Amino acid sequence: MSERRWNPVLGEWVITATHRQDRTFLPPAESCPLCPTRPGGPATEISRDDFEIAVFDNRFPSLRADPEPPAVEGTELTPVEPSFGACEVVVYTPDHASQLGSLSVEHVRHLIAVWAHRTLVLGARDEVAYVYAFENRGEEIGVTLHHPHGQIYAYPTIPPVLERETENAREHEAHAGGCLWCDLNRQELDDGRRVVASGGGWLATVPFFARWPYEVHLISERHVGWLHELDRDEVDGLARMLLTVVRKYNALFDRTLPYIMAIHQRPTDGGDHDAYHLHVEFYPPNRTATKLKYLAGSEAGAGAFINDTLPEETAAALRDLPPTLEAIP
Amino acid sequence: MVRPMTDTDNDRREPAPDDSDPVLPFDDFEVESETLPDGRQIHFYRWPASDPHHPPDV
Numbered sequence: 001m002s003e004r005r006w007n008p009v010l011g012e013w014v015i016t017a018t019h020r021q022d023r024t025f026l027p028p029a030e031s032c033p034l035c036p037t038r039p040g041g042p043a044t045e046i047s048r049d050d051f052e053i054a055v056f057d058n059r060f061p062s063l064r065a066d067p068e069p070p071a072v073e074g075t076e077l078t079p080v081e082p083s084f085g086a087c088e089v090v091v092y093t094p095d096h097a098s099q100l101g102s103l104s105v106e107h108v109r110h111l112i113a114v115w116a117h118r119t120l121v122l123g124a125r126d127e128v129a130y131v132y133a134f135e136n137r138g139e140e141i142g143v144t145l146h147h148p149h150g151q152i153y154a155y156p157t158i159p160p161v162l163e164r165e166t167e168n169a170r171e172h173e174a175h176a177g178g179c180l181w182c183d184l185n186r187q188e189l190d191d192g193r194r195v196v197a198s199g200g201g202w203l204a205t206v207p208f209f210a211r212w213p214y215e216v217h218l219i220s221e222r223h224v225g226w227l228h229e230l231d232r233d234e235v236d237g238l239a240r241m242l243l244t245v246v247r248k249y250n251a252l253f254d255r256t257l258p259y260i261m262a263i264h265q266r267p268t269d270g271g272d273h274d275a276y277h278l279h280v281e282f283y284p285p286n287r288t289a290t291k292l293k294y295l296a297g298s299e300a301g302a303g304a305f306i307n308d309t310l311p312e313e314t315a316a317a318l319r320d321l322p323p324t325l326e327a328i329p
Numbered sequence: 330m331v332r333p334m335t336d337t338d339n340d341r342r343e344p345a346p347d348d349s350d351p352v353l354p355f356d357d358f359e360v361e362s363e364t365l366p367d368g369r370q371i372h373f374y375r376w377p378a379s380d381p382h383h384p385p386d387v
Contacts, residue, residue: 045371046371047363047365047371048373051373051374052373052374052375052376053373053374054371054372054373054374055371055372055374056365056369056370056371056372057365057369057370057371059367059369109356110356110358110374110376113353113355113356113358113374114374116353116356117351117353117358117360117374120351120353121351124351228351228353228354230355231354231355232355234355235355235356
């Protein structure tokens, strides 16, 4: 059962998805549903015995093209809607033991192409206003399957964080006459202290306003809104920058660092979003090798993040770790 | 709602002619789609031009 309920207090939709309580939870490797179906082996979600990159409809979707009617009736104050949209799983590789950081540059370029293509396909649907590709990495984030994969959600409205970003981008353009992220890029390059890596048409920084200790944003140098607008060199640069950042993360505490990777593109609702600028955000939850940053009273109850570290120091730590962008083969 | 295409820079690209099969300017791949027994769709992305024996992932 899944539906969208309106929260008039915060002015945002909440999705209920009770069937997700039954989803597969940390199965052993031999029972992984994202591995290929091997000859003579048990059937998995992947119907073939080999593949390069596979995308399929999530068995436990929060949003779907043909949602069931809502379980309750809404009111004028608290309306309820069917949960139109889509939830897809992107399986990066058949190799169960791999991860984003251990893929080749060519493979990550292909993954970027898949994200771009799915954005075009899903974004063209009438009921879809925003396509969001992301990866949850690590049990600390709540991952239930270890096989390297990400997800794509296609929402019927622009989600709250993206709505705020589009509004702020529009407001900045109106007052400053330019793109918010282009101006941030210029500021960070001029300052230099928060730069983690740069090159290939991309800048990676721990943002001045980082909420997470090792939060990193990847912003394209050229003002584009969607992945499909990148040229070949920029796609190659993004692939190398993604590998650089994730491998630095893994070097930080000498372990595979958990993270959320969020790909922020322009909405697909047909509105005027030219001010919005494509970027990728990483939020690792660790503040030390063994201690996590939790969303506690101030963050969860008031929406005010408290960062226990200085972005200038965490950026320097990441910048000094291997690999450099130039070292990615 | 319309597909996400813009003409904001000097590298304008025309919208793909068919929404079900958009073309990317930076990659050349094939998609083979299947319907699973429960009605869900699965899409297999292939790159025929790439070397199937590319250098192993590190």
